[in-house]
Amino acid sequence: MSSTHGIAKVTARRRFIKRKTSRINYVPLFIMMLPGVLYLFANNYIPMFGILIAFKKLDYSKGIFFSNWCGFENFEYLFKTKDAFIMIRNTLCYNLIFITLGLVVALSIAIMMTEIGKKKIAKFIQPAICFPNMISIIIVAYLVYAFLGSNGYINRTVLDGNGIKWYSEAKYWPFILVIVNFWKSAGYSSIIYIASISGIDSSLYEAAKLDGASKMQQITKITLPIIRPMIILMLLLSVSKIFNSDFGLFLQVPMNSGMLFSTTQTIDTYVYRSLMELNNIGMSSAASVFQSVIGFILVLLSNAFVRRIDNESALF
């Protein structure tokens, strides 16, 4: 008796909602979205069709979209050059270092920051270590130059005049770029871990202390297992971007120096240089299409992988 009554109530409510939703006028909502949709078309969707440029022999007299097709010719040229190997190797190697070492650095900073979180000085430390990420990479390049330039601090004061020409010796740059990258982004990337660590219930730690767990045990047995989903999510996100690089870091910090290409060229800087400096649109578009297609595949793969581990934190 009561169940039929309940059903009747539910259907009545459904009908009510249906009537109400059907009354909603979508036109104002569409108008609200219109500027955004137009912008997305111009900024994101039309360039997606621009991928076709990579398969064409560009001829300005015929216009971009009417140039002759050339199949995979551009890609063939690109992968025959030595540049292709160098830029892919650099992009992948730098990213692997940034991801693995970056995780260790960010986690350590986060654990130490939560440890001193109650002290007043933490209120000063956190903004200070995040600040390098807030300034533009151009200024970072100036800062690096103040250390490494011919009049720089390292050459004149640390090495006492027996200077090294940093901007023409490629072998030092893997170390320099790794240091600069962590200097810039370590504090900022730890924010997310600080937030998830401080969300952990403190009674867990108190119980562990009573049981005689050392600080190290508390970290490995409580902190890390609890924030594991977060770590995996962050790792997979960065793995899906493994073919992308921080354009500014690799172009500006080495001051666009040609002698350093063997260790500073990445796919992004190659795309820029062949487009703007060498005016070789074919090569440039081949490299950038290669990058975005592989990137797309990697995003899909890593998302499928996240789904298997933890459905909640999957992107889609």
Next chain:
Amino acid sequence: MRIIKRIIRTANLCCRPNSRVCGRMEIKMKTKKNSEKRFQNISLVIMLIITVFCIMPFILMIAASITDENVLIKEGYRFWPSKISFGSYYYLWAKRETIFGAYGISILVTAVGTFINVALTSLFAYPLSRQDFKYRNFFAFFIFFTILFNGGMTASYIVWTQIFHIKNSIWALLVPNYLMGAFNVLLVRNYYMASIPISILEAARVDGAKEIGIYTRIILPLSKPVIITISLFSGMAYWNDWTNGLYYITNTKLYSINVYLNKLMNNIAFLKSSSSITEGANLAGLDLPSVGIRMSIAVIAMLPVLIIFPMIQAQLIKGVVIGGVKG
């Protein structure tokens, strides 16, 4: 449960007078407490070292900018210059037209760009947050797909220059890449969905409010926190941007401060050529402090961020936490 039982048991043990367990526990707790304290102190020391490491380059840059030019050439950049001179700042003041011009462009682009960004983002996010909007999944995918896939830099460059012809116009600094981003839209949508109860909207509709009225009178006032967050993100992106200038701007009048710094880095002589003739005549007797001047311009370009960042950092960090979880 087990934990609680255990706590009660240890508490009972400790309360027993003169118990051996109690004494042992006390000693154990004490050593634990000491090790905790030690860990905390080590953390503090390491974090202070990291902080110094983060700040040090800025100090070197500021010190270099106020070092006397001759000392700079003789001794190089130092944290403690042996002779202080504000020569490079005087020089920049004399050349203020160029610097202020670039500053003006930066401020204009940041202000206008951030305003449009917030407007577009919020307008786009609101329908997406409405449960009763039939096409919301379609539009959500429409914007989400831009995170997954893009046409690459070359295609964007050709589209903006060949179809929209924005090269060497103020639009080139304003429009590409930064006007609306999927990340911000999803952030705002999640905020609307989580913190604006549907009952308010329904009540408003019953009272006869139109969609636009609901948006401007109810949604916008309620979304102040998230709007502040995304305007900080967007403002930072515009102020620090140099890639649009690098790709699309060759006209020196349209250089923003970062683009200007970038060009200056490649060519210090640019400053000489870009100043007007009358200014140049006044400066005829002044020799060009080419080494220190780069650092002083960088200091000037950094100044706004340095002043504003301490004020906004708490809000910004909060935004990163909210946004970082999804997206």
